[in-house]
Amino acid sequence: MTAIAEQHLAEVLATGEALLARRAGSSITLTDPEDLGGTGRSVVVRARLLDNPLATGRTVVIKVLDEDAPTAPFLREVAAYRYATALPNQSRPGPQLLASDPASRMLVLTDLGHGRGMVELLGENPAAARRGVSAWGQALGRMHAATVGGENDFDALLRLTAGRGTEGSRDEVATQARAARDGATALTARLGMELPPRLADDLAAGCRLFAGGDLRAFSPSDVGPENILINEDGVQFMDYEFGAFRDASLDVAYALVTFPAYLAEGSVRRRVDLETQLVDAWRSEVQGLWPSVGSDASLARLVLVARTLWVWLSTHWMVTGGTGGHDWALHTSDARLVLTRWADLADAARRAGDDELLDAVEATERALRLFWFD
Incomplete structure (x- = not known):
């Protein structure tokens, strides 16, 4: 885990839990975070769901945009994921959007696994x-x-x-x-x-x-x-x-x-x-x-x-x-x-x-x- 990710890890998980809980209507607990590296202007973390009322798999991927990164790409990414998530499963080109929050600049996505x-x-x-x-x-x-x-x-x-x-x-x-x-x-x-x-x-x-x-x-x-x-x-x-x-x-x-x-x-x-x-x-x-x-x-x-x-x-x-x-x-x-x-x-x-x-x-x-x- 990078130093930056370590410093913000607890906050990232807590915000991710809150976003998912809002969608599920019940509490969510995320554990075992794994740093996936990000793009240089974002933090990307894989986390395990202790209990998953969303039925989306055992893990999720959380992407958080850095504070000094422009907001526009994040907003377009949210719209793009919303559009792609609405497609039929067999036509969906990538991960499914589970939750997003412009205030914290966070996306929570289904985990595609390792592959x-x-x-x-x-x-x-x-x-x-x-x-x-x-x-x-x-x-x-x-x-x-x-x-x-x-x-x-x-x-x-x-x-x-x-x-x-x-x-x-x-x-x-x-x-x-x-x-x-x-x-x-x-x-x-x-x-x-x-x-x-x-x-x-x-x-x-x-x-x-x-x-x-x-x-x-x-x-x-x-x-x-x-x-x-x-x-x-x-x-x-x-x-x-x-x-x-x-x-x-x-x-x-x-x-x-x-x-x-x-x-x-x-x-x-x-x-x-x-x-x-x-x-x-x-x-x-x-x-x-x-x-x-x-x-x-x-x-x-x-x-x-x-x-x-x-x-x-x-x-x-x-x-x-x-x-x-x-x-x-x-x-x-x-x-x-x-x-x-x-x-x-x-x-x-x-x-x-x-x-x-x-x-x-x-x-x-x-x-x-x-x-x-x-």
């Missing part, structure tokens, strides 16, 4: 990686399919939780993406090049996927490997601080950009095979709702736009030194990893036969390589 992390599976043998990636794609698709048409419900929960017009109602991911788009001309100038028109067009199109797009569905937002656990119930997505409705292609592309960094040593062919497996697994779950994804060419184009945006955003963060205060799976301080993402994007453009995008991506990759390593 196995996606990072672990990707780093094992090829068979384990294939199983993990396929399950990941299917889980994304099931979540998207289950939430199509639910945007008004989510927006109502967000207004109820965060208040109309407050910071909590702002989609921080979209804000970060627009900032990266708006800074593209200045950033490429630092690299000694002009912003390729095709790259500018795709960044603009990628930003439009947050507020528009034909494949509208719920997303926890940061759906990278670090936020995925596989337990007996399947793939579970964690960390809903920036949950929102957006075009589902953003989630698919986010997965494609973030998973290669965790693969054990292997060939480019293996990465491409895993990409195909993830996309096909996702498509198998949503094609009945969105027939347009059945076209390989149309889907490849849509995913390329979203992928370009994510690769650019990770580059923007790397060069400018910002992430908006969040430990994103997309974020890295490793320039070589950023260059690898550009190389992977170039390979995807090449396989899609998109020569214009390929030229823009290769020019940017060369400029970045000279900027960092020459």
Whole structure:
């Protein structure tokens, strides 16, 4: 247990007991706390329920936001968990919200257990990686399919939780993406090049996927490997601080950009095979709702736009030194990893036969390589 967690442990448990008792209508006792680490701006504790009138398992997870952390992500996370908790069990993408309290900035969630992390599976043998990636794609698709048409419900929960017009109602991911788009001309100038028109067009199109797009569905937002656990119930997505409705292609592309960094040593062919497996697994779950994804060419184009945006955003963060205060799976301080993402994007453009995008991506990759390593 960390020193900070030890200092506040009794208070955390007492507040958690009070919140759960309010829901259960009877006293609750929490014991045997286990520090789960948190994100650097929160304390996350697993605790055992001595008696559980809620029938939610033997343990719960308590997340408490630090006093100096912004409140807006907490309010959005509460709304996102409320929305996801209301979904049918088989479609629920992660833990269930049991209780929340804006005053103490606390969430009490069902415990997903230990399971196995996606990072672990990707780093094992090829068979384990294939199983993990396929399950990941299917889980994304099931979540998207289950939430199509639910945007008004989510927006109502967000207004109820965060208040109309407050910071909590702002989609921080979209804000970060627009900032990266708006800074593209200045950033490429630092690299000694002009912003390729095709790259500018795709960044603009990628930003439009947050507020528009034909494949509208719920997303926890940061759906990278670090936020995925596989337990007996399947793939579970964690960390809903920036949950929102957006075009589902953003989630698919986010997965494609973030998973290669965790693969054990292997060939480019293996990465491409895993990409195909993830996309096909996702498509198998949503094609009945969105027939347009059945076209390989149309889907490849849509995913390329979203992928370009994510690769650019990770580059923007790397060069400018910002992430908006969040430990994103997309974020890295490793320039070589950023260059690898550009190389992977170039390979995807090449396989899609998109020569214009390929030229823009290769020019940017060369400029970045000279900027960092020459």
